[in-house]
Amino acid sequence: MYQLRDYQQTAVDSVVNYFKKKRAPAVVVLPTGAGKSLVIAELARIAKGRVLVLAHVKELVEQNYEKYVSYGLPAGIFSASLGKKDRDHKAIFGSVQSIARAPDEFFEGFSLLVIDECHRVADDSATQYQEVIKKLQARNPGLCILGLTATPYRLGLGWIYEYSQTGEIKTDQPRFFKQCVFELPLSYMIKNGYLTVPVKVDIPVTSYDFSELSESGRMYTAAEVEEILKSQKRLTPLIVKNIVDIAERYHRQGVMIFSSSVRHAEEILSYLPEGDSRLIVGDTGIAVRDQTVLDFKNRKFKYLVNVSVLTTGFDAPHVDVIAILRPTESNSLYQQIVGRGLRLSDAKKDCYVLDYTGMGHDIYAPEISDKRPAKDTVPVMVACPQCGFENSFWGYANSDGEVIEHFGRKCRGAAQDPATYEITPCGFRFRLKLCHSCGAENDITAKTCEKCDAALVDAEAKLKQARLSKAAHVLTPDRITFDERLDKNSKPYLEIRYYDYDARYVSEAHFFGNSSSIKKFNINFLRSHLKRPELAAAIQTPQDVIKYQILFRLPAFVIARKQDKYWKITEKVFAEEL
Numbered sequence: 001m002y003q004l005r006d007y008q009q010t011a012v013d014s015v016v017n018y019f020k021k022k023r024a025p026a027v028v029v030l031p032t033g034a035g036k037s038l039v040i041a042e043l044a045r046i047a048k049g050r051v052l053v054l055a056h057v058k059e060l061v062e063q064n065y066e067k068y069v070s071y072g073l074p075a076g077i078f079s080a081s082l083g084k085k086d087r088d089h090k091a092i093f094g095s096v097q098s099i100a101r102a103p104d105e106f107f108e109g110f111s112l113l114v115i116d117e118c119h120r121v122a123d124d125s126a127t128q129y130q131e132v133i134k135k136l137q138a139r140n141p142g143l144c145i146l147g148l149t150a151t152p153y154r155l156g157l158g159w160i161y162e163y164s165q166t167g168e169i170k171t172d173q174p175r176f177f178k179q180c181v182f183e184l185p186l187s188y189m190i191k192n193g194y195l196t197v198p199v200k201v202d203i204p205v206t207s208y209d210f211s212e213l214s215e216s217g218r219m220y221t222a223a224e225v226e227e228i229l230k231s232q233k234r235l236t237p238l239i240v241k242n243i244v245d246i247a248e249r250y251h252r253q254g255v256m257i258f259s260s261s262v263r264h265a266e267e268i269l270s271y272l273p274e275g276d277s278r279l280i281v282g283d284t285g286i287a288v289r290d291q292t293v294l295d296f297k298n299r300k301f302k303y304l305v306n307v308s309v310l311t312t313g314f315d316a317p318h319v320d321v322i323a324i325l326r327p328t329e330s331n332s333l334y335q336q337i338v339g340r341g342l343r344l345s346d347a348k349k350d351c352y353v354l355d356y357t358g359m360g361h362d363i364y365a366p367e368i369s370d371k372r373p374a375k376d377t378v379p380v381m382v383a384c385p386q387c388g389f390e391n392s393f394w395g396y397a398n399s400d401g402e403v404i405e406h407f408g409r410k411c412r413g414a415a416q417d418p419a420t421y422e423i424t425p426c427g428f429r430f431r432l433k434l435c436h437s438c439g440a441e442n443d444i445t446a447k448t449c450e451k452c453d454a455a456l457v458d459a460e461a462k463l464k465q466a467r468l469s470k471a472a473h474v475l476t477p478d479r480i481t482f483d484e485r486l487d488k489n490s491k492p493y494l495e496i497r498y499y500d501y502d503a504r505y506v507s508e509a510h511f512f513g514n515s516s517s518i519k520k521f522n523i524n525f526l527r528s529h530l531k532r533p534e535l536a537a538a539i540q541t542p543q544d545v546i547k548y549q550i551l552f553r554l555p556a557f558v559i560a561r562k563q564d565k566y567w568k569i570t571e572k573v574f575a576e577e578l
Contacts, residue, residue: 032339049111118147388415405531
């Protein structure tokens with residue numbers, strides 16, 4: 001039989017508790033080597049109905065099945081590529097391609113669907129995954145759907161689920177998977193000795209320069225990568241020599257090299273030690289591929305070059321060097337590549353990660369969040385003044401780690417009812433745009449009001465209209481000043497002046513005589529000007545504003561309109577609105 005580790009039992013308990021209250025699709029995140037097969041085994045054992053475990057490649061189907069039956073549990077396989085189409089077992093392991101074409105009677109009696117590598121599941125109803133789900137739910141509307149993955153995000157989409165068990169809203173956009181019910185960090189597995197320590201080696205010799213791709217702000221094509229590699233062809237032999245030098249000098253056991261294309265892979269192979277290197281690409285025949293993988297696992301050769309075919313469903317524990325020679329925008333793919341070298345093995349102390357792309361992915365903390373506003377920004381933790389949730393935003397911090405400025409817009413915190421598992425987002429907006437029609441708070445880039453659907457004028461339209469108007473002036477501020485003054489009735493007020501590069505200025509006045517005036521100042525000035533909007537409640541007087549003026553930021557533009565003899569500031573536009 002088998003014995004669950006503590007975290008595996010917690011994962012199982014979390015899944016069971018969730019499906020007792022809700023039947024929306026859920027996710028469990030387990031890193032490579034965390035023993036997902038044990039979690040599957042325990043869930044299948046306690047499930048009241050049949051269990052279907054889906055994977056997208058035959059290697060994963062076979063791997064999951066073999067580990068499952070090794071625990072003494074009966075199971076079947078439904079996969080054309082494996083030559084089996086079992087139907088009568090309680091647990092069935094199948095490929096999504098074969099299951100999608102299975103006869104209708106196959107889909108009877110399933111109470112749990114487990115999808116391995118679930119980040120591959122798209123919301124599109126035309127996919128094979130969705131076809132299978134539709135057939136299963138037609139026979140059991142109460143079907144429990146659980147996704148398993150080590151990388152719960154997808155290129156071009158971001159997070160694949162909406163709500164995390166840590167209390168964080170991962171995305172405001174609808175996702176097929178609604179909640180992550182358990183997540184085990186990669187750092188936990190390494191710290192507790194369940195995985196090998198990855199050692200990211202800085203390459204002092206040379207790397208490819210893919211900066212024009214990574215800085216373009218868009219997805220790039222294979223042809224663009226190939227063109228860059230062609231222009232930097234002289235670097236490949238130097239890089240391969242560096243890989244071999246490191247592998248030989250430090251007595252490495254197995255080296256996996258990830259290349260960008262077949263042509264690139266063949267070039268790499270030509271510089272590797274003959275007789276100790278082999279290549280697998282997409283067109284490699286199944287028999288040759290299987291034999292090559294088997295020989296590599298049996299250590300008959302040291303260097304294995306591949307092109308996008310050994311990122312999942314591949315298990316060679318002795319691998320202790322991962323060499324990355326292909327750029328990728330995908331955090332998921334990067335972590336899958338590194339994961340090929342993290343399995344434990346005898347005489348293996350660590351795994352070298354040699355990255356020759358300069359893309360800068362983080363092994364432990366993938367950046368799946370808002371777009372980075374500037375290269376020098378860093379992740380900073382910001383507590384929500386409304387719910388207390390610690391948000392991770394892009395921003396700036398001083399040498400002591402104190403947050404100076406952040407670019408967060410909305411709190412990601414949420415509360416979950418323990419009885420119903422219903423989720424209530426906090427919704428606090430650090431920066432906002434007020435609807436002129438109903439007064440509702442909206443995101444600063446919103447074009448229509450979330451509450452009343454009224455059209456909201458965007459920043460570009462404001463600027464264009466103001467520049468065309470003779471009664472309006474658009475000022476580009478260079479500096480801002482704060483002064484406390486007295487009106488004709490000797491009542492104090494705050495004068496704020498915005499100066500341009502020619503020392504011309506426009507100004508505004510704010511009074512603090514009552515709570516209504518302070519609230520108005522908070523909404524009209526503080527929430528947009530403060531580098532840390534959550535500190536607005538601490539500023540109550542003109543003296544506070546002057547004292548903390550270092551905390552304020554300049555708008556990109558100030559729009560003033562002529563009223564009688566004076567210019568009145570009517571709008572301000574900040575950089576993030578453009």
